[in-house]
Amino acid sequence: TSSILNTAALDLMRISSAVTVVGIYSSGQVDLQLTGLYCNTSSSAIQVMSDCSEVYLTGSETSGGNPARVRVYSGTVEADLMLLIWYPVLVELYISDTELSAISGFSEPPCGSTTYQEAILRVQGTFEAGNLRQDAIITPLIGQDNIIYGPILRVSAVNELEQKIVALVDGTATVRVELPSGMTPEAVAITVTNDIVR
Numbered sequence: 001t002s003s004i005l006n007t008a009a010l011d012l013m014r015i016s017s018a019v020t021v022v023g024i025y026s027s028g029q030v031d032l033q034l035t036g037l038y039c040n041t042s043s044s045a046i047q048v049m050s051d052c053s054e055v056y057l058t059g060s061e062t063s064g065g066n067p068a069r070v071r072v073y074s075g076t077v078e079a080d081l082m083l084l085i086w087y088p089v090l091v092e093l094y095i096s097d098t099e100l101s102a103i104s105g106f107s108e109p110p111c112g113s114t115t116y117q118e119a120i121l122r123v124q125g126t127f128e129a130g131n132l133r134q135d136a137i138i139t140p141l142i143g144q145d146n147i148i149y150g151p152i153l154r155v156s157a158v159n160e161l162e163q164k165i166v167a168l169v170d171g172t173a174t175v176r177v178e179l180p181s182g183m184t185p186e187a188v189a190i191t192v193t194n195d196i197v198r
Contacts, residue, residue, distance in 0.1 A: 001067060001082050001083065001084050002017070002083050002084065003083070003084040003085075003086065003129075004017060004046070004055075004057065004083060004084070004085050004086065005086045005127060005136060006045075006057050006059075006061060006064070006085055006086055006087050006088065006127070007088075007125075007138065007141055008057040008058055008059040008061075009057070009059045009061060009087060009088050009181055009183070010059075010088055010091070010125065010138065010141055010179050010180075010181050010183060011059075011141045011179065011180055011181065012058070012059040012180045012181055013059075013141075014056060014057065014058050014059075015056065015057050016054045016055065016056035016057070017054060017055050017056070018053065018054050019039070019048075019049075019052050019053060019054055019055060019070075019072075019081065020032065021033040021037055021052055021072055021074065023074065023077075033074055036074055036075060037051060037052040037072065037073065037074050038050060038051070038052065038072075038073040038074075039051070039052040039070055039071065039072050039073070039081075040070075040071055041068070041069060041070045041071065042069075043065050043068040043069060043070070043085075044061060044062045044063050044065075045061055045062075045063050045064050045065030045068040045083075045085040045087065046061065046065060046068040046070065046083055046085050047061070048070050052072055055070060055081075055083065057085075059181060061085075061087065062087075063087050064085050064086055064087035064127065064128045064129040064130060065083060065084070065085040065087075065129060065130065066084055066085075066129040066130025066131070066132055067082040067083060067084060067130075068082075068083045068084070068085045069081070069082060069083075070082075070083065084129050084132075085129055086127035086128065086129045086132075086134065086136075087127060087128055087129070088125045088126070088127050088183060089126055089127065089128050090125065090126040091123065091124070091125050091126075091138070091177075091179065091183050091184070091185040092123070092124050092125075092126070092185050092186070093121070093122075093123055093175065093176070093177055093185040093186065093187070093188050094121070094122045094123070094124055095119050095120070095121050095165065095175060095188050095190065096119045096120040096121075097117060097119040098119070098188060098189065098190050098191065099190070099191045099193065100116045100117040100118070100119060100165075100167045100190065100191070100192045100193070101116065101117055101193050101194075101195050101196065101197040102114045102115070102116055102170075102193070102194045102195065102196045102197065103115050103116065103117060103196070103197060104196045104197065114169075114170075114194065116166070116167035116168075116192055117167070117197065118164055118165060118166050118167070119164075119165040119190070120158065120162050120163070120164060120165070121139075121147070121155065121162065121163040121164070121165055121175065122137055122139050122161065122162055122163075123137070123138050123139045123141075123142050123177055123185065124136070124137055124138065125137075125138040137161050139160070139161050139162060139163065140160050140161065141179075142163075142177055142179075144157075146177055146178050146179065147163065147175070147176075147177055148175070148176050148177070148178060149165070149173060149174075149175045149176075150173035150174065150175075151168075151173075152167065152168055152169050152170070152171045152172075152173050152192055153165055153166065153167055153168065153173050153175070153190065153192075154166045154168060155175075165190070167190075167192040169192065170192045170193055170194045171191075171192055172189060172190065172191050172192070173189070173190050173192070174187045174188070174189050174190070175187060175188050175189075175190055176188075
């Protein structure tokens with residue numbers, strides 16, 4: 001069973017997977033079936049091109065599937081393509097430290113401005129397929145413009161899975177993530193303090 005993570009339900013970016021149909025004859029011959037195919041599905045978890053060229057997700061789906069069934073027809077022969085479709089049910093914002101203190105003995109030129117501790121930001125999604133559940137880091141889906149954090153912080157990419165939060169001045173700020181689908185995680189408050197950590 002092939003497995004597809006429905007990230008389109010979060011960022012509304014279409015994702016697809018090609019379908020390959022193989023015919024096995026009584027003679028033992030095996031051929032790719034490229035024409036004369038027809039596909040449909042009654043599943044709310046997946047969509048399929050009628051010519052069986054691909055299955056796809058647009059974000060309009062309403063559930064996961066375990067399994068999601070696609071029916072494939074070739075002449076008088078029919079078969080089922082079974083897919084495991086993971087649908088997002090929860091998005092959470094993780095920040096490694098919500099109180100960033102000044103660091104003793106460190107300052108940045110030219111004005112000797114205070115240097116603060118940093119934190120790591122990740123966005124995690126919980127996905128369901130029938131009675132199955134799994135978590136996945138979805139930070140790569142979050143564009144920089146979708147992270148809202150206020151003037152006292154700076155957020156920049158560390159790698160594909162994480163963003164770094166750098167404090168610029170003391171104060172409080174709320175970090176939140178906005179997704180095109182409207183499935184928005186709870187915001188996280190950060191306090192930046194001049195209390196020195198040694």
